[in-house]
Amino acid sequence: MSVIKYESAVRGPLIDGTKDYHQITEDILKPIETTPSKLWKIGFTIAVLLLIFGVYSVYREVTYGIGEWNINKTIGWGWDITNFVWWVGIGHAGTLISAILLLFRQGWRTGVNRAAEAMTIFAVICAGQFPIFHMGRVWMAFFVMPYPNTRGPLWVNFTSPLLWDVFAISTYFTVSLLFWYSGLLPDFATIRDRAKIKWRKRFYGVAAFGWTGSTKHWQRFESLSLVLAGLSTPLVLSVHTIVSFDFATSVIPGWHTTIFPPYFVAGAVFSGFAMVQSLMIITRKVLNLQEYITMEHIEVMNKVIVLTGSIVGIAYITELFMAWYSQNPYEGYAFYYSRANLFSPYGWSYWGMMACNVISPQIFWFRKLRRNLTVTFFMSVLINVGMWFERFVIIVTSLYRDYLPSSWSYYYSPSTWEIGFYLGTFGLFFTCFFLFAKWFPVIAIAEVKSILKKSGNKYKNEELRHELENDSIEEFTKKFSHH
Numbered sequence: 001m002s003v004i005k006y007e008s009a010v011r012g013p014l015i016d017g018t019k020d021y022h023q024i025t026e027d028i029l030k031p032i033e034t035t036p037s038k039l040w041k042i043g044f045t046i047a048v049l050l051l052i053f054g055v056y057s058v059y060r061e062v063t064y065g066i067g068e069w070n071i072n073k074t075i076g077w078g079w080d081i082t083n084f085v086w087w088v089g090i091g092h093a094g095t096l097i098s099a100i101l102l103l104f105r106q107g108w109r110t111g112v113n114r115a116a117e118a119m120t121i122f123a124v125i126c127a128g129q130f131p132i133f134h135m136g137r138v139w140m141a142f143f144v145m146p147y148p149n150t151r152g153p154l155w156v157n158f159t160s161p162l163l164w165d166v167f168a169i170s171t172y173f174t175v176s177l178l179f180w181y182s183g184l185l186p187d188f189a190t191i192r193d194r195a196k197i198k199w200r201k202r203f204y205g206v207a208a209f210g211w212t213g214s215t216k217h218w219q220r221f222e223s224l225s226l227v228l229a230g231l232s233t234p235l236v237l238s239v240h241t242i243v244s245f246d247f248a249t250s251v252i253p254g255w256h257t258t259i260f261p262p263y264f265v266a267g268a269v270f271s272g273f274a275m276v277q278s279l280m281i282i283t284r285k286v287l288n289l290q291e292y293i294t295m296e297h298i299e300v301m302n303k304v305i306v307l308t309g310s311i312v313g314i315a316y317i318t319e320l321f322m323a324w325y326s327q328n329p330y331e332g333y334a335f336y337y338s339r340a341n342l343f344s345p346y347g348w349s350y351w352g353m354m355a356c357n358v359i360s361p362q363i364f365w366f367r368k369l370r371r372n373l374t375v376t377f378f379m380s381v382l383i384n385v386g387m388w389f390e391r392f393v394i395i396v397t398s399l400y401r402d403y404l405p406s407s408w409s410y411y412y413s414p415s416t417w418e419i420g421f422y423l424g425t426f427g428l429f430f431t432c433f434f435l436f437a438k439w440f441p442v443i444a445i446a447e448v449k450s451i452l453k454k455s456g457n458k459y460k461n462e463e464l465r466h467e468l469e470n471d472s473i474e475e476f477t478k479k480f481s482h483h
Contacts, residue, residue: 012296031287039286047430054424057417066136070415075399079418080130082391087127093272094120099232110447111297117180122432124173126425161245168242179228185211186446240268254334254398263315270308271387277380302370309361338397346397356386
């Protein structure tokens with residue numbers, strides 16, 4: 001049977017129901033062409049309120065100084081840099097789903113890549129704010145950019161990993177934005193052609209850049225997609241590698257380790273896929289897209305989560321092993337007293353990290369749990385809580401016990417305005433995502449249509465029936481010839 005020979009018989013359909021090309025267009029564009037649902041309005045209102053609180057928190061910090069945050073002489077990096085690294089990690093899954101899986105011709109990416117790409121852009125926007133406001137004098141932020149200036153020989157330090165953060169994240173953001181927008185062009189043209197209101201036709205017409213769907217346009221579109229995918233693939237690995245250098249190139253115990261680059265990348269993909277799961281489960285319910293974001297998509301992403309979670313677990317154990325094997329007393333103190341000791345001031349955060357990131361994802365070895373929506377949503381949230389704990393553990397537990405006991409900080413807790421800034425970035429993220437879901441297609445229409453006859457439920461069933469009929473005829477012929 002060709003179905004079993006060339007495509008796994010157990011691989012479920014990526015498009016449920018008896019869909020045709022026209023029905024796909026109707027279903028995906030329905031949220032754009034109709035008034036927002038009640039759930040959309042409630043979610044958007046909450047997101048805007050969080051954003052307003054975040055704006056006020058930032059206003060307090062800029063007006064009254066960085067003393068509004070509870071960072072001190074020992075813990076100079078608190079919640080702000082924790083949240084910076086966390087948001088950069090969230091942005092990793094989008095480009096991985098879009099770029100690497102495109103190069104490997106994975107059909108299951110088509111249902112989730114558009115929303116994942118948008119998530120990447122919004123997450124990087126949220127991440128970029130933290131280092132800027134951490135400067136205190138935010139009006140001096142342009143000092144980090146290398147450009148000819150009137151300050152004489154004063155240039156940025158090109159050997160600083162903080163400067164390479166600026167280069168890496170700005171490049172990542174630019175390429176991700178181009179990838180996301182170029183993929184939208186065919187869908188913008190579809191909305192333009194269906195629009196009945198003049199301003200809508202004009203708006204989407206300008207956004208579509210004159211797309212006509214000609215053969216030449218499709219050839220250029222596919223060439224551009226491959227070029228951007230080729231550029232994005234090394235960026236997926238390089239961005240969080242460079243972010244890890246903020247820690248790994250220092251001599252602070254618990255930071256000075258060569259395992260950080262691959263460990264940070266695996267952790268970023270881990271948390272990014274968990275956030276995609278959270279968004280996709282909500283989106284498929286609110287926008288009624290259950291037939292396009294199927295259980296097959298959710299199960300495959302859960303497989304990636306259990307893989308990357310296991311890699312992160314190996315990294316944690318490797319850190320503990322090296323702290324013991326090196327016999328360095330400072331490394332041993334950082335890991336075995338400050339972190340792994342449940343009774344130390346921050347032991348709760350280390351074991352919370354281990355429980356959320358290493359132990360809990362192992363339930364996805366069971367197929368029934370991988371395909372359970374409630375379990376998946378709960379786990380996706382739990383994993384991102386655990387990944388936040390990881391960044392908090394790395395930063396705070398390595399800083400609160402300095403070499404001099406006189407400078408020890410016995411406990412660090414964030415101020416109201418630090419928490420407000422973090423909540424404000426959630427507000428910004430979800431405000432952007434809700435607006436995206438209302439005005440842009442959450443699923444790539446053209447790409448879903450491209451896999452319909454290969455992975456659509458209707459066509460898979462027809463093909464399987466034909467194969468079974470052919471096999472029955474062959475078996476009957478063999479029996480007849482035998483007799």
